[in-house]
Structures are given as C-alpha cells and as structure tokens.
Amino acid sequence: MSIKADNLTWKIGRKTILDGVTMEAQPGRMLGLLGPNGSGKTSLLRLLAGLKRPHSGSVTLDRNDIGKIDRRSIARRIAFVEQHATTNANLKVVDVVKLGRFPHRSMFSGWTRADEEAVEGALSRAGMAEKRDHRWQDLSGGEKQRTHIARALAQSPRELILDEPTNHLDIQHQIGLMRLVSDLPITSIVALHDLNHAAMFCDALIIMQQGKIVASGAPQDVLSESLLRDVFSIEARVESSPYHSRPHIHYLR
Template identity: 70%
Template sequence: MSITADTITWKIGSKIILDQVSFATRPGEMLGLLGPNGSGKTSLLRLLAGLKRPHTGAISLDGQDIQSISRKTMAQRVAFVEQHATTNANLKVVDVVKLGRFPHRSMFSAWTAEDQTAVEQALKRAGMVAKRDHSWQSLSGGERQRAHIARALAQAPKEIILDEPTNHLDVQHQIALLSLISDLPLTSVIALHDLNHAAMFCDRLLVLKEGRIVACGTPEEVLTKQLLRDVFSIDAHVEPSAHHGRPLIQFTRTIR
C-alpha cells in the first residue's frame, strides 16, 4: 500500500467535516473519490497531500506518518493538482513545468541534466511537447490542466492527487485528461463529479457522504441503484456498458 488513512477526523471549529475515515490505496491504482458537494472530498485530498493535519487519526506513506516527513520530502513523493490551480505570471509552458523541479533542488543549485530530463519526460507524457514554448495565457482550459499535470509529473512523484481536474472542460478534453491520468504509472487519487467517467476510468471508488465513507470498492460493487438513491438522491438505471463493461448510469429523475 502507499497512502493509508487511519480513522482520521477533521473539523472546522466544532463542525466535523471528515469523521473516522479509514482506507488504503493500492500501488498503481486510480482511486476515484465521489460524493455530493460538501461531503468532504477536497478536505480529504488536502489532508492526504499533507496540507492539513487531521485532528485525530493519522495518514501514512508506506507506514510512515506524514507528519514526520519534511515538506520537501513530501513534495518529492506526492504531487497535488488543485481544482483551481492557476499561474498568474505569463510564463512559457516549459517554465511552468520547470516549477515542478523545485522540491529536488536547493536554493543555489544549478539546473542539471536530471532536471531537464524530468521536464522533457513530463511534457511528453502530458502531451504538451508541441506547446512547450507557448505562453500560458494562450492556452485553452484543457491545455492548462495538462500543463499543471506536467508540472506535477516533473516532481517525479509516486502518488498524484487531483481535485476535480475536469471541471469546466468540454467532454472531449475531460475524456482526454482522464485517459492521460489513468495511463500514468503512478498511484492516483482523484475527486470527480461525473459518475460515468469515474466508472469508466477508475480501478476503485470511494464514496463520501457527510464526511463518512459509505462505500469503497470496484465501480461494479459501488455504483448500485440503491447507492445512487441514498447518496446522490437520483433514480437511475445501472447496467454494464457495451463498450467497456463498466457500469453505465442512465439517470431518470432526481428525488426531491
């Protein structure tokens, strides 16, 4: 296992956002995180990335509590792509990707061949080689997301955490981006809104409701008619897709 959450609880003031959450990722899998708005998905991802500290419980990497790991070492190991990741300066794409090498360098160290190789490989893997010298402001939304993923890959992580990376993208770019992530030789934890995309691309799904895990398993095990009613308040038909065999959800109505 790589990332393990052991009975973690996290609060804002007296309000419990995450309540006794426990699970473990499997090396190389794509774990989809689902749940209604306000269920605690973003908070959980930020805890897994070490950006927040649980009030109780622990998060570990290969058995080591992340609170005992330095921020630099965490950044070398785990990459986090936020939902609203942005770059204010009008840099070239290649310069954005180079930012991913910061955790591996000291303040005064020279740029190395290893750094350059990591950047070139990240650009290639994210499909951004042709855009390497384009300015940030000239990129489409999908291209910007790919550039941020390339920056994350330049960190050479073993795990990548993504918070709804397909938000505000058209369907073509959503599919392309999820295909890219699913093909990465990394453990990935990704929050998604689209249940059919989650079923299509994720190896396992973890479902949150009001800060608690209510289901965890394969898409076939998790995406049932009853769960869709109980968690998402929708009536739907669930049947295997003729194209990929994963569950295909056909929504019929919301439950008021």
C-alpha cells in the same frame, strides 16, 4: 504500501468535516473519490497530501506518519493538483512545468540533465510538448489543466492527487485528461463529479457522504441504483457496458 488514512477526523471550528475516515490507495492504481458537494472530498485530499493535519487519526506514507515527514520530502513523493490551480505570471508552458522540479533542487544547485529529462518527459506525457513555448494566458482551459498535470509529473511523484481535474472542461478534454491520468504508471487519487468517468477509468471508488465513507470497492460493486438514490438523490439505471466490464449510468427524468 502507498497512502493510508486511519480513522481520520478533521474539523473547522466545531463542525466536523471528516468523521472517522479509513482508506488506503493501492500502489499503481487509480482511486476515485465521489460524493455530493460538502461530503469532505477536498478536505480528505489535502490531508492525504500532507497539506493539513487531522485532529485525530493518522495519514501514513509507506507506514511512516506523514506529519513527521518534512514538506520537501513529501513534495518529492506526492504531487497535488488543486481544483482551482492557477498560474498568475504569464510564463511559457515549459517554465510552468519547470516549477515542478523545485523539491528536487537545492538553493545553489544548477539545472541538471535529470531536471531537463523530467520536464521533457512530463511535457510529452501530458501532450504539451508542442505547446512548450506558448504563453500561459494563451492556452485553452484543457491545455492549462494539462500543463498543471505536466508540472505535477515533473516532480517525478509516486502518488498523484487531483481535485476535480475535469471541472469546466469540454467533453473532449475531460475524456483525454482522464485517459492521461489512468494510463500513468503511478498511484493516483482523483476527486470527481462525473459518475460515468469514475466508472470508466477508476480501478476503485470511495463514496463519501457527510464526512464519512459510505461505500468503497470496484466500480461495478459500488455503483448501484439504490446508492445513487440515497447518496446523490438521483434516479438512474445502472447497466453493464457492452464494450467493457465497467458499469454505465443512465440518468432518468
């Protein structure tokens, strides 16, 4: 088992943002969240990461209520990369990544070999090892995003949650980042805007609309022309890719 949500409801004031959401992330698989702006994707991710508590329903981590798990223990297990993640200080890349080790260290513990191996492994996997001594402010947008993912990986998580990680990146960095995440041997939950990226890289999809899940399943079972019309208000043709079994979406004028 991994992360599971059961009948989640979450509100801001009197406005219901999530309404009866039930879902489960399969261990070691990549789950994509899709939906128009305002559909509740970010709110769901924050609940799954234990950063917010639902008004009703529950989030469980291996059958344990996440609301009863202390924050430090959650951070050892789940890494969350927010949509507008930033780093204010002009640190070196390696120092940003080292921040990911905080949940594993006590106030008085020194830097250990395990910490060093986790950081070096995260830098390597995120493709930032050669940039380790570069300053944060000198990085490109794609490099900054990879650094944030490296910091998340330095937490040694079993679950990785990302909120629209490809926003504002050029196409080369978008594809590279999606390939990086899909190749990770951990559970990942990723909110996305690009439907073809979701179809290409995700093992399963959840489609959200107005705070509810309206469809879920494998990309080829979920992404249909009628769903794209009804949920996203777009006219498109959904075809099988000649290179793999995943669907490909052609947008129509």
